[in-house]
Amino acid sequence: MVRRRGWLIGAALAYLLAAWQAPPGFYDGFSPQRPYNWVSPPPQLARGNKPPQSAIKVVSVGEAMASGVQVQTADQQASLVIPAGALQPAPGATAVTIRIDPVSAFPDPHGLAFETNVYRVRADAQLVKPMSVALTFSNQVPAPSTIYEARMGDTTWRPLPTQSAFIYQLDGSATDFGYFVGALPPQRRTASGSPLGSQLLLLVVGGLIFFVLLAGIPYLMLRRRSHRSDGS
Amino acid sequence: MARLLSRSRLPGLLLTAAVGVEWGRALVERLPSLALPALFVGGLALGGLALLVPREALGLSRRALPARALSGGALAAVLLLPAAARSFVPVPLTGLIGLGAAMVAAGEEIAFRGALYAALRSAYGPAAAVVGSTAAFTAAHALSHPPRFLLPVAGLGLLLGLWRWAFDDLLAPIVGHVVADLAL
Numbered sequence: 043m044v045r046r047r048g049w050l051i052g053a054a055l056a057y058l059l060a061a062w063q064a065p066p067g068f069y070d071g072f073s074p075q076r077p078y079n080w081v082s083p084p085p086q087l088a089r090g091n092k093p094p095q096s097a098i099k100v101v102s103v104g105e106a107m108a109s110g111v112q113v114q115t116a117d118q119q120a121s122l123v124i125p126a127g128a129l130q131p132a133p134g135a136t137a138v139t140i141r142i143d144p145v146s147a148f149p150d151p152h153g154l155a156f157e158t159n160v161y162r163v164r165a166d167a168q169l170v171k172p173m174s175v176a177l178t179f180s181n182q183v184p185a186p187s188t189i190y191e192a193r194m195g196d197t198t199w200r201p202l203p204t205q206s207a208f209i210y211q212l213d214g215s216a217t218d219f220g221y222f223v224g225a226l227p228p229q230r231r232t233a234s235g236s237p238l239g240s241q242l243l244l245l246v247v248g249g250l251i252f253f254v255l256l257a258g259i260p261y262l263m264l265r266r267r268s269h270r271s272d273g274s
Numbered sequence: 275m276a277r278l279l280s281r282s283r284l285p286g287l288l289l290t291a292a293v294g295v296e297w298g299r300a301l302v303e304r305l306p307s308l309a310l311p312a313l314f315v316g317g318l319a320l321g322g323l324a325l326l327v328p329r330e331a332l333g334l335s336r337r338a339l340p341a342r343a344l345s346g347g348a349l350a351a352v353l354l355l356p357a358a359a360r361s362f363v364p365v366p367l368t369g370l371i372g373l374g375a376a377m378v379a380a381g382e383e384i385a386f387r388g389a390l391y392a393a394l395r396s397a398y399g400p401a402a403a404v405v406g407s408t409a410a411f412t413a414a415h416a417l418s419h420p421p422r423f424l425l426p427v428a429g430l431g432l433l434l435g436l437w438r439w440a441f442d443d444l445l446a447p448i449v450g451h452v453v454a455d456l457a458l
Contacts, residue, residue: 046436046439046440047440049436049439049440050433050436050437050440053429053432053433053436056429056432056433057352057353057426057429057430057432057433058352058356058429059429060425060428060429061353061355061356061426061430062356063422063425063426064423064425064426068353068356068426068427068429068430068454069357069419069426070375070378070379070454070455205420
């Protein structure tokens with residue numbers, strides 16, 4: 043029994059270590075998502091929608107150079123992590139201002155399916171190293187796969203290297219300020235423009251698995267009982 | 275059919291069924307309007323897998339019920355510790371979503387640590403039962419969780435699988451898993 047308890051304690055420590063790497067820890071994903079605040083909500087989500095929030099942060103040049111900067115909107119829908127030394131301020135500047143604003147005017151999507159607000163990120167300094175951009179998304183719309191960026195003065199949306207490190211959140215790496223959005227690429231949409239098509243196959247496959255299993259298990263049980271009674 | 279349900283083939287059947295139900299549930303839940311029914315159907319289907327193994331092999335005997343239920347609370351505390359340490363603000367589940375989530379959590383325990391564990395132990399021994407049920411549990415979450423979350427899922431599977439092995443008990447893992455899911 044002592045040996046078994048040792049294994050259990052070891053497993054508990056291993057779990058705690060693993061869970062610490064992926065905040066908040068073990069998570070089965072059932073929680074209702076925090077309501078997403080839309081600039082222009084989809085019609086079915088318009089009721090009760092609140093406007094999304096901006097963020098502004100002013101830091102000293104010394105702090106930006108030494109520690110980096112983290113900026114997050116108050117509703118936690120968009121955030122930046124700018125590493126130390128990644129900002130190059132104008133000569134003579136003593137502080138740097140970084141802004142995140144949800145915007146309604148932005149470059150044409152060119153077929154991309156925008157599934158989050160578009161956020162404009164500006165700073166009065168140049169970015170000389172990559173920064174992290176995190177965008178959360180609603181669980182009431184198709185999950186976006188990639189963060190896209192359109193640089194200031196440019197009309198082209200470019201995909202950023204993106205990963206999903208957290209439930210309902212995309213994390214991308216950007217080398218410049220500009221407009222950012224979570225989106226699905228054009229080929230993931232149906233000809234009618236509806237994102238449902240991309241979900242339909244998944245639904246059919248899921249439904250089939252359900253059907254086969256739900257019908258198959260009682261069948262196997264009946265056959266098993268039948269075999270037992272034959273044997274006895 | 276008798277051969278299909280033989281001692282060596284039952285683990286494969288249960289593994290396929292349990293992982294299949296979880297993957298099917300994850301796919302169906304991508305359509306928000308079907309998420310709630312998928313929870314209920316998925317939970318029932320997972321729990322139903324218990325019917326394929328003898329009841330006494332599930333670890334659900336009536337001995338020391340209060341102590342085992344209390345142990346489930348302790349397991350829940352361990353599972354929630356990382357979130358609590360991070361001051362994570364949970365959204366407790368209530369109403370139908372809470373009921374559905376509890377059914378899935380209990381169903382997962384019955385399917386993976388109950389039926390699949392029992393079948394693997396009977397066929398290949400306890401080590402294979404712990405490792406196999408953990409691997410299947412992790413694979414079952416591959417469609418519903420980003421890859422980074424699979425490590426904590428595996429950690430949870432290993433911890434609860436070892437609990438099942440150490441105390442031949444499934445009640446505490448059920449209680450721990452349900453409480454953790456409802457709290458987060």
